[in-house]
Amino acid sequence: MIECRNLSKSYGTLEAVSDFNLSLEEHEFLSILGxxxxxxxxxxxxxxxxxxxxxxxxxxxxxxxxxxxxxxxxERRNFGMIFQDFxxxxxxxxxxxxxxxxxxxxxxxxxxxxxxxxxxxxPHLAAKMPHQISGGEQQRIAVAxxxxxxxxxxxxxxxxxxxxxxxxxQLRSDIHDxxxxxxxxxILVTHDQVEAITFSDRVLLMHNGKLVQDGTPxxxxxxxxxxxxxxxxxxxxxxTVEWQDKALKTPFGRLNVPAExxxxxRILMVRPEDFRLESATSEETNATVKTVDFSGSVQIIRVExxxxxxxxxxxxxxxxxxxxxxxxxxxxxxxxxxxxxxxxEGFSTK
Amino acid sequence: xKPSFLSFGSWNLFTFLLALLFALPFLSLLLTxxxxxxxxxxxxxxTVMPGYLKNTLWLMLGVGSGTLLLGxxxxxxxxxxEFPGRKILEWALLLPLAFPGYIIAMVYVELLEYSGPLQTQxxxxxxxxxxxxxxxxxxxxxxxxxxxxxxxLYPYVYLLxxxxxxxxxxxxxxxxxMLGKSAGYSFLQIALPLARPAIVVGVxxxxxxxxxxFGTMQLFAVQTFTTGIYHTWFGSYNAPGxxxxxxxxxxxxxxFIMLERYSRKKQRFHAQSSVQTAHPRYRLAGIKAFFALIxxxxxxxxxxxxxxxxxxxxxxxxxxxxxxxxxxSDAGNSLLLAAITAFLGVSLGLLMAFGSRLxxxxxxxxxxxxxxxxxxxPGPVVALGVLLPFAWFDRTINNWAEATFGxxxxxxxxxxxxxxxxxxxxxxxxxxxxxxxxxxxxxTTAMEDASRSLGKNSWQTLKRIHLPLLSSSMLTxxxxxxVDVMKELPATLMLQPFNFSTLATRAYGYATEELLKExxxxxxxxxxxxxxxxxxxxxxxRKSAPQNYQDI
Numbered sequence: 001m002i003e004c005r006n007l008s009k010s011y012g013t014l015e016a017v018s019d020f021n022l023s024l025e026e027h028e029f030l031s032i033l034g035x036x037x038x039x040x041x042x043x044x045x046x047x048x049x050x051x052x053x054x055x056x057x058x059x060x061x062x063x064x065x066x067x068x069x070x071x072x073x074x075e076r077r078n079f080g081m082i083f084q085d086f087x088x089x090x091x092x093x094x095x096x097x098x099x100x101x102x103x104x105x106x107x108x109x110x111x112x113x114x115x116x117x118x119x120x121x122x123p124h125l126a127a128k129m130p131h132q133i134s135g136g137e138q139q140r141i142a143v144a145x146x147x148x149x150x151x152x153x154x155x156x157x158x159x160x161x162x163x164x165x166x167x168x169x170q171l172r173s174d175i176h177d178x179x180x181x182x183x184x185x186x187i188l189v190t191h192d193q194v195e196a197i198t199f200s201d202r203v204l205l206m207h208n209g210k211l212v213q214d215g216t217p218x219x220x221x222x223x224x225x226x227x228x229x230x231x232x233x234x235x236x237x238x239x240t241v242e243w244q245d246k247a248l249k250t251p252f253g254r255l256n257v258p259a260e261x262x263x264x265x266r267i268l269m270v271r272p273e274d275f276r277l278e279s280a281t282s283e284e285t286n287a288t289v290k291t292v293d294f295s296g297s298v299q300i301i302r303v304e305x306x307x308x309x310x311x312x313x314x315x316x317x318x319x320x321x322x323x324x325x326x327x328x329x330x331x332x333x334x335x336x337x338x339x340x341x342x343x344x345e346g347f348s349t350k
Numbered sequence: 351x352k353p354s355f356l357s358f359g360s361w362n363l364f365t366f367l368l369a370l371l372f373a374l375p376f377l378s379l380l381l382t383x384x385x386x387x388x389x390x391x392x393x394x395x396x397t398v399m400p401g402y403l404k405n406t407l408w409l410m411l412g413v414g415s416g417t418l419l420l421g422x423x424x425x426x427x428x429x430x431x432e433f434p435g436r437k438i439l440e441w442a443l444l445l446p447l448a449f450p451g452y453i454i455a456m457v458y459v460e461l462l463e464y465s466g467p468l469q470t471q472x473x474x475x476x477x478x479x480x481x482x483x484x485x486x487x488x489x490x491x492x493x494x495x496x497x498x499x500x501x502x503l504y505p506y507v508y509l510l511x512x513x514x515x516x517x518x519x520x521x522x523x524x525x526x527x528m529l530g531k532s533a534g535y536s537f538l539q540i541a542l543p544l545a546r547p548a549i550v551v552g553v554x555x556x557x558x559x560x561x562x563x564f565g566t567m568q569l570f571a572v573q574t575f576t577t578g579i580y581h582t583w584f585g586s587y588n589a590p591g592x593x594x595x596x597x598x599x600x601x602x603x604x605x606f607i608m609l610e611r612y613s614r615k616k617q618r619f620h621a622q623s624s625v626q627t628a629h630p631r632y633r634l635a636g637i638k639a640f641f642a643l644i645x646x647x648x649x650x651x652x653x654x655x656x657x658x659x660x661x662x663x664x665x666x667x668x669x670x671x672x673x674x675x676x677x678x679s680d681a682g683n684s685l686l687l688a689a690i691t692a693f694l695g696v697s698l699g700l701l702m703a704f705g706s707r708l709x710x711x712x713x714x715x716x717x718x719x720x721x722x723x724x725x726x727x728p729g730p731v732v733a734l735g736v737l738l739p740f741a742w743f744d745r746t747i748n749n750w751a752e753a754t755f756g757x758x759x760x761x762x763x764x765x766x767x768x769x770x771x772x773x774x775x776x777x778x779x780x781x782x783x784x785x786x787x788x789x790x791x792x793x794t795t796a797m798e799d800a801s802r803s804l805g806k807n808s809w810q811t812l813k814r815i816h817l818p819l820l821s822s823s824m825l826t827x828x829x830x831x832x833v834d835v836m837k838e839l840p841a842t843l844m845l846q847p848f849n850f851s852t853l854a855t856r857a858y859g860y861a862t863e864e865l866l867k868e869x870x871x872x873x874x875x876x877x878x879x880x881x882x883x884x885x886x887x888x889x890x891x892r893k894s895a896p897q898n899y900q901d902i
Binding site for chain 1 (some may be wrong): 519521522524525526527528529530531532533539540543544
């Protein structure tokens with residue numbers, strides 16, 4: 001339903017969004033994930049019609065809505081937007097905030113307000129003023145307000161970043177369910193990888209104004225296309241490797257990969273959970289345990305490989321290794337990257 | 351109990367006594383008003399009251415709409431739009447604040463009266479012989495007073511409106527547009543209601559100044575409560591009558607004090623956004639930009655540039671005849687009074703702020719609040735309120751001295767500059783106290799605790815934490831008090847010792863003798879001094895304004 005073609009936005013010499021392509025289907029949940037300052041909020045505002053593109057176009061159901069100027073002003077796009085600071089109108093009651101965008105008779109408005117307050121499970125707050133309710137409640141009201149005029153698309157700009165951790169988890173799943181229930185297409189902008197992965201059907205990874213990768217959360221995590229992507233989403237160990245005697249020489253031993261890939265490989269990326277750590281006889285050991293951090297469901301173990309390279313391994317909490325233990329390290333799954341940091345192919349040793 | 355600099359029983363006592371001392375004028379007015387031998391209330395109601403009421407209401411209506419129109423429109427144009435000259439106008443619009451009402455009134459009387467340059471010129475051009483040949487608006491009228499006060503008081507409204515618009519989070523307007531509302535509707539439904547408390551505060555301040563104005567009304571012969579108090583006192587030494595008029599005026603003022611406080615409270619709820627993105631400005635072009643420029647230039651030209659230029663011209667013209675000795679003696683008196691009051695005001699304000707911060711007694715806070723009302727008191731009211739008890743004191747001492755020693759002690763307090771300084775403090779201590787309080791507010795108890803835990807004792811903490819952090823707000827407070835004393839007219843006029851005059855009272859004296867040009871050097875000096883707080887205000891504005899920053 002939404003399509004961005006070659007979208008760019010510059011502020012002076014700074015190119016916030018650069019040659020960006022995006023398309024969104026009906027009912028789809030899309031996340032735009034990137035570090036702060038990567039241009040993702042600007043992209044969202046370009047889609048909303050709050051910013052004028054420097055180049056490129058935005059289409060809504062094949063109809064051009066933004067080009068070098070705003071063709072369809074934001075108030076006529078019928079997109080709902082949820083802001084980072086919620087942007088509830090401080091001088092209007094909760095009910096009036098929700099009713100603000102609704103058109104129709106008084107009783108129609110009242111009915112819609114009631115429906116939405118039910119939907120976000122806060123019917124008792126109708127008469128309250130925004131400053132009288134908690135941050136989490138403000139967030140739900142902001143969602144209700146955005147949904148009230150039956151928008152065709154919901155745009156969310158870091159909607160959970162002003163909330164504390166526990167509340168964020170709870171609200172994220174609540175709001176996800178509410179939006180799915182309403183069946184409205186959604187674009188979420190966030191710098192929080194967990195949020196992007198758990199919230200959406202598809203993730204666009206953005207860096208320095210450019211699209212890095214477009215894929216499902218699993219693809220983004222398991223097949224990062226650049227080294228930067230591999231460490232931005234999840235934890236990653238990057239190891240320098242060399243092609244030698246028809247195998248990859250790594251700090252933890254030799255790996256067999258097809259020659260045409262192995263010859264180009266410069267960096268090996270291994271997720272902490274893809275390392276296997278086991279006790280072994282003294283000739284087989286290739287690493288020493290340095291520190292063990294127990295954190296509930298996992299243990300993070302830092303290991304020094306022969307040659308002095310440090311890696312991070314996550315193990316089950318039942319693992320029994322101690323600092324200074326000599327161990328054997330092997331990789332169950334890894335990805336090869338060339339010298340420009342692009343992914344070649346991933347391998348699983350099993 | 352927190353570790354403290356002194357023992358705090360004495361702090362409480364000090365703060366409380368100080369506040370009580372400043373409550374003296376209120377109490378003396380109340381007592382005097384009640385002591386009227388005959389039933390003066392009825393008399394007042396029949397004679398002068400209806401006229402005062404009518405004039406006061408018209409003034410409020412006129413100045414209220416004038417400041418609202420100029421202040422809100424300029425505030426909106428400057429904060430929400432972009433047009434050529436906007437950056438300069440942003441601070442230039444504050445310049446009229448430097449003109450006390452009575453000085454701008456003097457300038458326009460001189461310019462616009464029958465024998466003034468404008469009418470003379472018009473007569474020459476059109477061949478009119480005398481005032482029967484043409485119609486020219488009378489500047490010394492109620493309408494003229496409204497115009498004068500609107501021109502110098504609109505900056506209050508402008509300043510607060512502008513800040514209110516700038517502090518609104520841009521996302522609120524965007525949220526409104528995303529909910530399907532046009533830019534115009536969003537402004538009316540969101541931006542304007544959010545700025546309303548600030549606008550009300552600004553208009554309330556302008557109203558209090560209007561009600562307190564003496565010089566303009568006196569020059570324009572508009573009878574209001576302030577001029578009434580002055581005449582009732584000096585004309586017939588009718589203390590109960592003057593006191594009753596004062597109390598009537600205070601009732602009017604209290605309405606605006608309450609309105610102001612209520613709106614300030616409301617403002618706090620409205621400023622709760624954590625993300626501050628500057629508004630994208632509407633770019634005005636062509637005829638729209640031209641009209642915006644003209645509109646904002648109008649109050650700057652007529653409220654500052656023109657009168658300032660005229661004063662400079664007249665000062666140069668009358669340079670030969672000017673009595674420099676007289677000028678320097680007046681300037682010396684003004685400086686002396688302003689410096690003493692500023693020093694005392696800042697010291698007392700600081701002590702009061704410390705005292706009320708450390709004290710847990712409700713009574714002390716109440717007393718401090720009483721002092722902070724002083725700023726809303728019109729000069730003639732303060733003068734009367736201070737004069738009555740001091741004169742009573744002097745009379746009592748004098749009678750006692752004559753009876754006991756057979757000589758007259760004269761006016762010990764009421765005939766010296768002591769009473770002037772006291773009256774100034776009653777009026778302006780609130781300014782110093784306000785600055786001290788907000789300065790202290792920035793120093794959290796955690797900072798004090800941190801300093802103590804790093805091994806500094808309480809005096810070292812005071813020297814190395816409090817004083818450096820407070821110094822800038824104390825300087826500001828001192829400057830504000832200093833300038834206000836320099837500009838003050840009615841209380842000085844009523845209380846100045848025999849053969850003593852200040853820049854303000856001499857300028858006013860010249861004006862009443864229709865020697866306005868001779869007064870221009872005096873006026874110019876007052877306006878120049880008045881520019882300092884405007885510059886200060888500008889610097890603060892610049893610091894507090896959100897950056898034109900885009901989150902990307």
